[in-house]
Amino acid sequence: MLNLSPRLIFPTELEVAASSQTTNDLEIEVVYARDCFFVVRGHQQLAAAIRTQQSWIEARLSSDEAAAAKVVQGIDSYIFSSWQAGLDFEFPFLPD
Numbered sequence: 096m097l098n099l100s101p102r103l104i105f106p107t108e109l110e111v112a113a114s115s116q117t118t119n120d121l122e123i124e125v126v127y128a129r130d131c132f133f134v135v136r137g138h139q140q141l142a143a144a145i146r147t148q149q150s151w152i153e154a155r156l157s158s159d160e161a162a163a164a165k166v167v168q169g170i171d172s173y174i175f176s177s178w179q180a181g182l183d184f185e186f187p188f189l190p191d
Contacts, residue, residue, distance in 0.1 A: 097125070097132075098151045101144035104132045105190055106178050107166055123154040126163040131190040133166045135159070145182045 104125055123137030134141050135157055144152045157163070170190055179185050 096153045097156055099125070099132060099154050101141055101149055101152050102184065102186060104134050104141055104152075104154065105170075105186070106138055106141065106174055107133050107135060107169060108138050109174050109177055123152060124157050125154045126157045126159070126166050128163050128167045129170070129190050133170075133190075135162045135166065142178075142182060145178075145184055 104123070121137075121140060123140050124135050125132045126135055127133075132154070134154075137154070140152070172189060175186060175189055
């Protein structure tokens with residue numbers, strides 16, 4: 096497990112699903128690519144942590160290389176700006 100600032104984890108989905116959470120959904124899973132962390136599972140939890148201004152959250156580092164490759168190909172600044180506007184915060188920097 097990693098302890099990370101939620102403001103340093105970048106989303107990979109535009110919208111956070113409003114579905115009910117299962118036990119497996121409570122864990123945040125990230126990949127490390129392009130010198131940044133990206134969430135691959137747990138977008139709801141990440142959004143809640145940002146919304147409540149948590150300093151640190153626990154996240155599991157994924158070993159799924161296919162997920163990491165998909166993230167690198169799908170980096171979209173529109174997703175980041177949408178999250179910033181929707182959650183009223185700013186990432187300290189944006190990935191390349």
